[in-house]
Amino acid sequence: MKPPRRDEGRLRRPDGSPGSVFVISAPSGAGKTTLCKRLLEEDRTIEFSVSFTTRPPRAGERDGVDYHFVGQDEFERRRGGHEFAEWAVVGGHRYGTSATRLREAVARGSDILLDIDTQGAMNIRRLIPEAVLVFILPPGKAALKDRLEKRGTDGPPEVARRLSLARGEVEKCLVYDYVIINDDLETAYRQLRAVLEATRCRGARQMRRIEGIVQEFASEP
Numbered sequence: 001m002k003p004p005r006r007d008e009g010r011l012r013r014p015d016g017s018p019g020s021v022f023v024i025s026a027p028s029g030a031g032k033t034t035l036c037k038r039l040l041e042e043d044r045t046i047e048f049s050v051s052f053t054t055r056p057p058r059a060g061e062r063d064g065v066d067y068h069f070v071g072q073d074e075f076e077r078r079r080g081g082h083e084f085a086e087w088a089v090v091g092g093h094r095y096g097t098s099a100t101r102l103r104e105a106v107a108r109g110s111d112i113l114l115d116i117d118t119q120g121a122m123n124i125r126r127l128i129p130e131a132v133l134v135f136i137l138p139p140g141k142a143a144l145k146d147r148l149e150k151r152g153t154d155g156p157p158e159v160a161r162r163l164s165l166a167r168g169e170v171e172k173c174l175v176y177d178y179v180i181i182n183d184d185l186e187t188a189y190r191q192l193r194a195v196l197e198a199t200r201c202r203g204a205r206q207m208r209r210i211e212g213i214v215q216e217f218a219s220e221p
């Protein structure tokens with residue numbers, strides 16, 4: 001078998017089939033970043049959709065890697081130019097998914113991972129019905145509080161604000177295709193990988209390869 005081609009540092013699948021869109025949502029502190037980072041490191045055929053945001057960067061965040069950090073005017077200009085597949089206001093800041101990046105990734109055969117909120121997830125489902133929606137649920141409220149505190153990025157008022165926001169988010173989890181309860185991290189990661197692998201086994205995803213095999217059977221010996 002020929003080695004897969006590289007594209008933007010990510011690998012293209014050798015069977016030439018289009019990529020799938022994975023949407024991941026979770027209340028802050030549930031472990032979404034931890035799980036997604038590991039997935040992106042270990043699986044070179046899935047890429048991350050870098051969103052645009054008007055939120056200022058946090059310590060350690062890199063422009064163009066974690067987000068494209070833009071001002072209000074630039075965000076509005078892009079929104080007016082229909083550059084976003086979806087956009088939403090979250091916690092007072094604007095966030096948008098690049099439509100071009102999404103389209104190009106799927107066309108080149110890369111799976112793409114969107115870390116977006118529940119409003120964005122519903123909009124992506126309307127736009128791309130075959131997108132796979134995954135919700136990362138913490139095992140309980142106490143565990144979420146504990147994780148937010150241990151992460152150490154937010155003080156007590158911000159932890160309290162995130163916990164109250166979590167209520168509205170977890171209520172929507174049953175609308176998702178898959179709910180991964182992140183209690184034991186290894187189990188949750190294994191389940192996330194299983195969702196990815198199951199999606200890759202969909203018949204529609206392997207059309208070209210399947211057709212080749214079926215044709216071979218149809219031809220005379």
Ligand code: ADP
Binds near residue numbers: 027032034182183186
């Ligand atoms: P999110 O991106 O959803 O806000 P993070 O990935 O930043 O959450 O995780 C929040 C904190 O919880 C981090 O300190 C992380 O190491 C920790 N964490 C993630 N998953 C687990 C788990 N299954 N058990 C215990 N701690 C976890």
Ligand code: 5GP
Binds near residue numbers: 025028086117
């Ligand atoms: P944070 O500011 O903590 O990185 O993200 C806040 C929330 O915004 C998270 O729930 C994250 O998933 C969501 N988010 C990030 N990018 C986008 C986007 O492009 N669209 C939408 N709808 N939500 C986003």
